[in-house]
Amino acid sequence: MADKIALAPCNGMSPNGLISRVAVGDLKKENGNIISICMGSTSADIEGKNNEMLKKYPIVAVNGCSNNCVNKILKNKGIDVCTTLPVSEILDDFNVSANDPFRLDTQGEECVKIIVEKLSKIMSDFF
DSSP states (O other): OOSOEEEEEOOOSSHHHHHHHHHHHHHHHHOTTEEEOOHHHHHHOTTOTTHHHHTTSOEEEEESSTTOHHHHHHHHTTOOOSEEEEHHHHHHTTTOOOOOSSOOOHHHHHHHHHHHHHHHHHHHTTO
């Protein structure tokens, strides 16, 4: 059992990148055992100053699209993820999709709920 879990959301400029960030933000607000990782900071950290923190907790990568940038950035840093959540693949199974990379509409909010539910199931394995 982990005392905390780190969620690493997509920072991409796609509708599903926004879904990733909002879902992680919502879960972090609800649960003090969740930390979120800024992928921009992680990617820019060429000195590896954040690596110790990144290795401290299990990481769930929340990728917005099939490029899997979260996993690639962490792999380039020598950081392993314990689980990957592919937002675009998950949402393909539902009759809803995000439409805007900057604002959530009704469909976007529904997408967030779906991803929050999936992440909650993953986290239940840790707590």
